[in-house]
Amino acid sequence: MVFAVFAPLIFAIIIPFISRFKRKIHTGWLILPVPLLIFIYFLQFVGRDFSTIMQSTNWIPSLDISLDFYLDGLSLLFALLISGIGTLVVLYSIYYLNKEEQLGHFYTYLYIFMSSMLGVVLSDNVFVLYTFWEFTSLSSFLLIGYWHYREKSRYGALKSMLITVFGGFSLLGGIILLTIVTGTTSIQEMVSKSDLIINSEYFLFILVFLLLGAFTKSAQFPFHIWLPDAMEAPTPVSAYLHSATMVKAGIYLMARFSPIFSEVPLFFVLLSIFGLVTLTWASYMAVRQTDLKGILAFSTISQLGMIMAMLGFGTTYGVFAAVFHILNHATFKGSLFMIAGIVDHETGSRDIRKLGGLMTFMPISATLAVFGTFSMAGVPLPFLNGFYSKEKFFESSLHLEGSGTFVEGLITAAPIIAVVGSIFTFVYSMYLFFGTFRGEYQESELPKKPHEAPIMMLVPPAILVLGVILIGLFPNFFNHVLISHSADAVYGDSVTKKIKFWHGWDSRAFQMSLVVISLGVLLYLTKSKWDSIYSFLPGPLSFNRVYDWIVEKVESVSNRITTFYMTGSLRLYMVLILTTIIIITASTLVFTGGMNFDVNDLAPITTAEIIIATIMALGAIGTTIAKNRIAAILILGVVGYGLSILFVMYSAPDLALTQLIVETVTVVLFLLCFYHLPNLESGTKSFTKTGTNLLISTGYGLLMMLIGISAYNSRFAETISTYFMENTYKLGGGHNAVNVILVDFRGIDTLFEIAVLFGAALGIYTMIKLRQDKGAK
Amino acid sequence: MEIIMIVLAAILFATGVYNLLQKQLLRIIIGTALISHGAHLFILTMGKLKRGAPPVEAHGVSDYADPLPQALILTSIVISFGVTSFLLVLAYRAYKLNNTDNMEKLRGSE
Numbered sequence: 001m002v003f004a005v006f007a008p009l010i011f012a013i014i015i016p017f018i019s020r021f022k023r024k025i026h027t028g029w030l031i032l033p034v035p036l037l038i039f040i041y042f043l044q045f046v047g048r049d050f051s052t053i054m055q056s057t058n059w060i061p062s063l064d065i066s067l068d069f070y071l072d073g074l075s076l077l078f079a080l081l082i083s084g085i086g087t088l089v090v091l092y093s094i095y096y097l098n099k100e101e102q103l104g105h106f107y108t109y110l111y112i113f114m115s116s117m118l119g120v121v122l123s124d125n126v127f128v129l130y131t132f133w134e135f136t137s138l139s140s141f142l143l144i145g146y147w148h149y150r151e152k153s154r155y156g157a158l159k160s161m162l163i164t165v166f167g168g169f170s171l172l173g174g175i176i177l178l179t180i181v182t183g184t185t186s187i188q189e190m191v192s193k194s195d196l197i198i199n200s201e202y203f204l205f206i207l208v209f210l211l212l213g214a215f216t217k218s219a220q221f222p223f224h225i226w227l228p229d230a231m232e233a234p235t236p237v238s239a240y241l242h243s244a245t246m247v248k249a250g251i252y253l254m255a256r257f258s259p260i261f262s263e264v265p266l267f268f269v270l271l272s273i274f275g276l277v278t279l280t281w282a283s284y285m286a287v288r289q290t291d292l293k294g295i296l297a298f299s300t301i302s303q304l305g306m307i308m309a310m311l312g313f314g315t316t317y318g319v320f321a322a323v324f325h326i327l328n329h330a331t332f333k334g335s336l337f338m339i340a341g342i343v344d345h346e347t348g349s350r351d352i353r354k355l356g357g358l359m360t361f362m363p364i365s366a367t368l369a370v371f372g373t374f375s376m377a378g379v380p381l382p383f384l385n386g387f388y389s390k391e392k393f394f395e396s397s398l399h400l401e402g403s404g405t406f407v408e409g410l411i412t413a414a415p416i417i418a419v420v421g422s423i424f425t426f427v428y429s430m431y432l433f434f435g436t437f438r439g440e441y442q443e444s445e446l447p448k449k450p451h452e453a454p455i456m457m458l459v460p461p462a463i464l465v466l467g468v469i470l471i472g473l474f475p476n477f478f479n480h481v482l483i484s485h486s487a488d489a490v491y492g493d494s495v496t497k498k499i500k501f502w503h504g505w506d507s508r509a510f511q512m513s514l515v516v517i518s519l520g521v522l523l524y525l526t527k528s529k530w531d532s533i534y535s536f537l538p539g540p541l542s543f544n545r546v547y548d549w550i551v552e553k554v555e556s557v558s559n560r561i562t563t564f565y566m567t568g569s570l571r572l573y574m575v576l577i578l579t580t581i582i583i584i585t586a587s588t589l590v591f592t593g594g595m596n597f598d599v600n601d602l603a604p605i606t607t608a609e610i611i612i613a614t615i616m617a618l619g620a621i622g623t624t625i626a627k628n629r630i631a632a633i634l635i636l637g638v639v640g641y642g643l644s645i646l647f648v649m650y651s652a653p654d655l656a657l658t659q660l661i662v663e664t665v666t667v668v669l670f671l672l673c674f675y676h677l678p679n680l681e682s683g684t685k686s687f688t689k690t691g692t693n694l695l696i697s698t699g700y701g702l703l704m705m706l707i708g709i710s711a712y713n714s715r716f717a718e719t720i721s722t723y724f725m726e727n728t729y730k731l732g733g734g735h736n737a738v739n740v741i742l743v744d745f746r747g748i749d750t751l752f753e754i755a756v757l758f759g760a761a762l763g764i765y766t767m768i769k770l771r772q773d774k775g776a777k
Numbered sequence: 778m779e780i781i782m783i784v785l786a787a788i789l790f791a792t793g794v795y796n797l798l799q800k801q802l803l804r805i806i807i808g809t810a811l812i813s814h815g816a817h818l819f820i821l822t823m824g825k826l827k828r829g830a831p832p833v834e835a836h837g838v839s840d841y842a843d844p845l846p847q848a849l850i851l852t853s854i855v856i857s858f859g860v861t862s863f864l865l866v867l868a869y870r871a872y873k874l875n876n877t878d879n880m881e882k883l884r885g886s887e
Binding site: 578701759 | 779780783788789791795802803811819822830833844
């Protein structure tokens with residue numbers, strides 16, 4: 001199983017090398033066997049006596065993350081869909097993409113996707129599941145932006161990336177909380193600990209995060225907006241990712257976690273409500289589209305909403321119908337996308353207003369489309385699988401249980417909403433088929449003269465349509481070997497439902513179907529009379545606008561914030577830094593009780609020191625108000641010399657010496673420079689700025705004073721200087737303790753201080769000598 | 778006496794910061810010089826003042842001033858000298874190139 005998951009990924013590495021030979025043979029042929037073999041591998045598990053399989057491989061054992069692959073009915077259904085439709089899509093793409101395209105890129109992305117999707121449905125470890133989950137987002141992004149020179153492709157890719165990764169992060173939050181609550185990373189163990197999860201204080205967060213993850217991935221209302229824009233991808237990608245597999249990842253997630261939440265009504269209510277809203281809104285919007293793939297995109301959203309609602313009903317009927325519809329939808333929607341791609345390929349247009357009357361030119365495609373669209377619409381014919389699951393959907397909407405006013409309201413509303421959504425489904429299905437293949441042929445509108453596609457291109461949709469018919473004809477066979485096992489995995493209990501075509505005239509579900517069809521036909525025939533309603537209902541209320549508005553606002557607001565404080569003014573940055581220092585340090589000092597004014601053990605005060613200190617203080621203040629640069633420099637010198645006298649008084653001869661020399665040299669340097677610098681201006685003219693400067697500098701001075709006084713008497717340990725004094729001669733061989741410390745005890749400091757001086761000298765030299773801008777030579 | 782020295786250091790810090798907040802390069806450099814003076818005085822004061830003879834071993838002396846802060850300050854003086862001289866030359870070059878020493882005008886253009 002591990003190999004089955006990683007085989008496409010391994011091949012994704014090889015693809016760029018073999019795609020060099022694409023002149024001779026299309027890359028797709030070379031790698032076609034990979035998904036086929038995986039499909040055959042998974043096919044062996046299908047059967048009546050199915051039992052779950054668990055395989056484990058170590059990955060990061062210290063974090064309890066291992067590649068656990070768990071195969072039960074649900075995973076098996078998905079694995080078969082992914083590998084089976086994957087095979088057909090690769091076959092289809094061989095004819096869809098010609099050899100001029102960058103095939104290496106295409107198949108690499110596609111195989112990364114295939115691998116990660118298999119990983120999503122087979123992982124038992126939540127973190128491994130998340131890893132694969134994000135890989136699907138990533139590869140989907142790459143595939144949507146495959147024709148990256150098109151503006152709309154890039155827009156669609158970015159949009160789907162932002163929305164699905166947003167959901168992915170919520171999912172990560174959800175699974176981290178789940179792991180914290182249950183102490184395990186395995187989904188199966190979490191299921192067994194569902195009480196712990198439901199009673200935990202994080203329960204609401206877990207629920208919301210998981211729902212966000214599933215709703216964004218599966219394009220549920222109101223996160224559905226990325227899917228129509230993802231139609232800029234090549235059609236095989238749309239058929240594979242955006243109808244059959246990736247968009248069902250959210251549904252898979254909900255199905256996988258629903259045993260955990262089986263006791264919680266809120267989970268099911270939320271799922272059903274969002275599912276039903278998605279179903280109606282998207283089917284309503286689909287009628288409005290003019291692009292074939294646009295119709296199919298909204299139709300996918302609506303069908304996903306329907307599956308989500310059925311999962312949300314949470315009854316045996318609902319779960320069974322949901323699982324059944326996953327399979328059915330994958331078959332007919334995949335084939336419809338492929339046919340839309342063929343129409344586009346052979347006529348050069350996907351605009352339904354330009355198409356029409358193609359049946360005479362493309363009889364085979366039209367025949368295949370009949371099955372696809374009628375199955376999607378749920379027309380009651382025994383060889384269309386869509387009808388069965390639609391019937392089950394109505395049936396399940398009638399058998400809701402629960403109490404509470406909200407739930408009861410939902411129970412009454414669900415069948416009505418289901419019927420309304422299905423009516424629109426019927427309308428757009430008919431519109432899709434009749435608009436494309438019947439009606440008048442408009443020769444002048446089409447860039448190409450239409451003709452039938454090559455036979456091999458028709459094989460993949462034909463196989464899918466064959467699936468539609470076979471499931472329609474023998475539903476109970478598929479039920480026993482596959483679907484009932486999947487439903488068991490979701491519901492946790494054995495669900496064996498008979499699938500019957502004929503329930504009798506008195507069956508409510510059948511009556512609902514009849515209502516759908518009769519009203520649907522009526523609405524379709526009068527479509528031109530009522531479709532002006534779209535300028536009112538979605539009209540300005542577009543979620544795309546909300547998305548665009550958010551994206552635009554995030555950019556402009558962050559830009560505004562950045563330009564607000566990143567002005568490029570050094571003074572402003574200094575103000576910000578110093579204010580932060582003052583506020584944080586002062587509040588720490590106050591709130592931790594660090595203030596300490598208990599001053600004793602002070603040296604006696606002498607007059608000489610007072611005089612020098614006063615001179616220094618006056619000098620320091622003088623520098624701030626001096627208007628003459630020489631004056632400022634000389635006053636600074638006074639402060640420096642004053643400091644060296646203080647050093648003398650405080651028994652620091654080496655310091656006094658160094659300070660004297662350094663001060664002299666510094667003053668000389670200042671004097672050398674001042675000649676080249678303009679005269680001082682009298683500070684800032686603005687009163688508020690001067691005020692702020694005064695406030696900050698006094699505040700900073702006061703703060704340092706407080707720290708100094710508080711620190712002076714808070715000694716926790718004896719000084720180590722007695723050691724230095726005792727060992728200066730014994731160990732260092734010198735009498736001057738300061739010098740011995742500098743070159744012996746702490747010689748490394750001195751080494752790097754020399755390095756600093758050297759660096760400064762070198763820097764000064766280069767600054768003066770190297771003048772590229774002047775063009776010296 | 779230590780309290781007075783702390784106050785003096787605080788005044789040096791305050792005036793240094795005030796100069797730092799000005800827009801002329803020369804004033805900013807004067808500000809940094811004042812702040813380093815303040816810091817040196819601060820270090821010395823924190824190591825207790827007037828506690829005996831200079832830390833040079835001599836006969837008959839048992840009470841010495843703390844040598845460690847002095848060593849630290851000595852290192853610091855040299856480093857701040859290096860930085861100050863570098864800044865001065867930088868200011869000189871900046872003025873020569875841009876014809877202004879006003880920091881409000883010396884802004885990068887992204």
